[in-house]
Amino acid sequence: MVTIKICFNSNKKGQLPTGTFEALKNEVTKRLSAKYSDLKVDINWGTQDNLSIDGLGKNEKKTYIEETLEEIFNDGEWLPEIQEAEVEYFDK
Template identity: 35%
Template sequence: MDKLDTAGIQPHTQRIERFLVTTMTFDCVRIQLLEYCINIQHKEKGDENMIRIEILFDRQSTKNLKSGTLQALQNEIEQRLKPHYPEIWLRIDQGSAPSVSVTGARNDKDKERILSLLEEIWQDDSWLPAA
C-alpha cells in the first residue's frame, strides 16, 4: 500500500502520518485508513482546536438553584475562558448524574488549566443571579 498524500494538510494535523505505516494485515490497514478519515473530517469541520465542555447537574440539584443560574454560569464560563480558548463548545444541562467533561484540549496541562478555571468560577459566587 502506498503512503497517502498528506501534503495539503496543515502541519499540526500531519501527525496522522504515524498511522499510515504499511502493515501486513488487512485489519491494521483498515484501522489506519479509518483514523486518517476521522482526522480529515475533523479538519474539514474546522473544530480541531475546539474545546468541548459539558457540565451536567442532576435533576435534584437544579430544583434548588435560583432561576437563571445555569445561564449565568454559562455566561461566566464563556467570558472567562474565551480569551484563552476562543473556540469553545459549551453545554450546561440536566442529566441523570452530575458530571463535568472537558475534551479537545491540546494536552493534559491545558485540560487541567480549564478544570482549574471551572473550579475557580464555581467557587466565586459573584456571577450568581440576585434573588
C-alpha cells in the first residue's frame, strides 16, 4: 500500500479555505489512484510542512508522485473557493 502523508504547519490555520484538506485528498486520489490502486492519503496539521511517501516497491522512485503533487499545488483549480465573510460597517 502506498501511503502519502502531507502535513501543513499549524501556523497556517485560518489561512486555508474550509474544505482544503478534503479537496486536496480528493485531487491526489483522483490523479494517482490509476497508477497506485492501493493508495492512502493522509493530510493533517503538524509542527512544520512535511511530505512523506511510503510503501513503494524496491525499485520504484518517488519522482512520479512528487511531480504529480507539485502539479496539483501549482494548478490550484482543486482549491475550494474562499467564502467572503459578510462584514457590517458602522459609521458612528
